[in-house]
Amino acid sequence: MNRREIxxxxxxxxxxxxLPRLAVAEPEPKLLTVSKRVLEVKGRAATVYGLTGxxxxxxxSMMFGEHFRVRVxxxxxxxxxxxWHGLTPPFGQDGVAMxxxxxxxxxxxxxxxxxxxxxxxxxxxxxxxxxEQQLLAAPLIVNEVxxxxxxxxxxxxxxxxxxxxxxQEILAELQGGGGAHAGHTMHGSSQGMDHSxxxxxxxxxxxxxxxxxxxxxxxxxxLNDIVFDAYLANDRTLDDPEVVTVEKNTTLxxxxxxxxxxxxxxxxxxxxxxxxxxxxxxxxYPMKGSLFPLAMAQRADIRLTIPAEGGAFxxxxxxxxxxxxxxxxVASKGAAIPRLAGExxxxxxxxxxxxxxxxxxxxxxxxxxxxxxxxxxxxxxxxYLWGLNGEADPAQPLFTMRQGERIAVMMHNMTGMAHPMHxxxxxxxxxxxxxxxxxxALRDVVLVPPMESVTIVFDADNPGSWPFHCHHAYHMNSxxxxxxxxxxxx
Ligand SMILES: [Cu+2]
Numbered sequence: 001m002n003r004r005e006i007x008x009x010x011x012x013x014x015x016x017x018x019l020p021r022l023a024v025a026e027p028e029p030k031l032l033t034v035s036k037r038v039l040e041v042k043g044r045a046a047t048v049y050g051l052t053g054x055x056x057x058x059x060x061s062m063m064f065g066e067h068f069r070v071r072v073x074x075x076x077x078x079x080x081x082x083x084w085h086g087l088t089p090p091f092g093q094d095g096v097a098m099x100x101x102x103x104x105x106x107x108x109x110x111x112x113x114x115x116x117x118x119x120x121x122x123x124x125x126x127x128x129x130x131x132e133q134q135l136l137a138a139p140l141i142v143n144e145v146x147x148x149x150x151x152x153x154x155x156x157x158x159x160x161x162x163x164x165x166x167x168q169e170i171l172a173e174l175q176g177g178g179g180a181h182a183g184h185t186m187h188g189s190s191q192g193m194d195h196s197x198x199x200x201x202x203x204x205x206x207x208x209x210x211x212x213x214x215x216x217x218x219x220x221x222x223l224n225d226i227v228f229d230a231y232l233a234n235d236r237t238l239d240d241p242e243v244v245t246v247e248k249n250t251t252l253x254x255x256x257x258x259x260x261x262x263x264x265x266x267x268x269x270x271x272x273x274x275x276x277x278x279x280x281x282x283x284x285y286p287m288k289g290s291l292f293p294l295a296m297a298q299r300a301d302i303r304l305t306i307p308a309e310g311g312a313f314x315x316x317x318x319x320x321x322x323x324x325x326x327x328x329x330v331a332s333k334g335a336a337i338p339r340l341a342g343e344x345x346x347x348x349x350x351x352x353x354x355x356x357x358x359x360x361x362x363x364x365x366x367x368x369x370x371x372x373x374x375x376x377x378x379x380x381x382x383x384y385l386w387g388l389n390g391e392a393d394p395a396q397p398l399f400t401m402r403q404g405e406r407i408a409v410m411m412h413n414m415t416g417m418a419h420p421m422h423x424x425x426x427x428x429x430x431x432x433x434x435x436x437x438x439x440x441a442l443r444d445v446v447l448v449p450p451m452e453s454v455t456i457v458f459d460a461d462n463p464g465s466w467p468f469h470c471h472h473a474y475h476m477n478s479x480x481x482x483x484x485x486x487x488x489x490x
Pocket of ligand 1: 417419420476480
């Protein structure tokens with residue numbers, strides 16, 4: 001849109017009226033390049049993926065109303081494909097191999113071209129194997145025109161969990177771990193922790209769990225099943241955090257994306273209070289607080305007000321069940337930048353106590369729900385085999401729907417781990433948490449904690465065949481991915 005070329009087609013000739021004839025050429029697609037790059041983490045070099053836009057920076061930003069016209073070029077030696085997480089493209093352009101489109105071969109390109117209807121903080125990531133764990137992810141920001149009216153500054157933060165290991169080896173170890181993974185009781189003990197523990201040092205049940213479990217399989221019991229080498233905020237650790245410089249007496253919108261493959265996190269504003277104004281790119285009525293949950297693949301837009309006296313304000317990102325953390329520092333010009341320790345108190349498990357309070361600004365139309373589907377989140381006890389309704393076969397639809405229906409899905413987590421569940425091609429409203437019916441947030445990922453249930457509702461308005469899966473990359477690659485379909489072609 002910003003580079004729309006208008007060509008004077010009639011330079012040589014003239015039209016009937018003697019005026020030059022105007023022809024509008026289609027704009028060139030925005031080029032997104034998938035490549036390999038070397039990233040230094042804690043003084044050690046690692047080869048990871050990069051995903052850069054036309055300006056050489058990670059990801060893309062565009063205006064709401066702008067057509068999504070993007071060319072993905074694969075400059076690596078592996079097949080890849082990039083999913084537009086948060087957008088609702090037509091079937092075949094969602095960026096998931098085997099769902100109406102092939103993977104992009106090494107050296108090849110693929111063009112995407114559709115009318116984008118979703119504004120907000122979104123992202124893009126590989127939907128192939130465990131490439132997302134190797135940082136093949138980037139922001140996808142769709143700006144609303146009104147945005148600058150509300151916020152003086154904005155800044156995007158992409159979070160990752162990081163390992164120097166080959167993720168395929170980690171997956172093989174998990175899958176070879178046999179019954180060692182079972183542990184419903186482990187999570188039960190962690191659930192009792194309250195948030196006040198975030199402000200206390202010293203040991204607790206969680207710390208003991210970590211010591212009690214061995215190596216890879218340990219993690220923090222059922223909170224994490226992988227031990228990571230680092231957590232990254234915009235590719236940096238707290239040894240050398242990003243400093244975001246702002247003016248005094250202004251507002252800053254942080255667009256935070258949890259791009260971690262296997263880590264739910266807390267956003268911890270410390271002494272500062274912020275306002276959560278959008279989740280997964282969808283506005284909610286602002287919610288004040290200093291601690292906000294952010295499950296894998298979720299996004300949070302948090303508005304900070306920088307006081308008139310200025311200062312330096314650490315914003316920490318704290319994965320549940322571990323002491324390690326990452327962060328950025330928001331600072332007014334000239335403020336002294338504090339040194340921050342890479343470890344702090346152990347962060348407790350995420351829960352849905354805040355989700356219960358979110359209220360969407362935009363509502364789904366008030367219509368009855370046509371049908372409620374039950375979805376059991378299953379497995380995890382033997383050989384790291386996860387499932388949906390006990391199945392592990394994406395070729396078998398979980399359920400089908402007709403265009404125009406309003407479908408509720410009641411998800412029951414029968415396992416010992418929390419699962420951030422993501423539906424492609426649609427966005428949904430959180431309709432109930434357990435038995436409590438709410439007029440909740442509009443989202444595309446919702447966390448379903450162990451032995452709890454969450455009900456979502458959405459409009460079947462995008463015919464095709466769509467993945468419905470846990471966004472924990474290792475669960476997804478071990479059976480917790482299914483398909484929802486439409487009964488007849490539109
Ligand atoms: Cu999961």
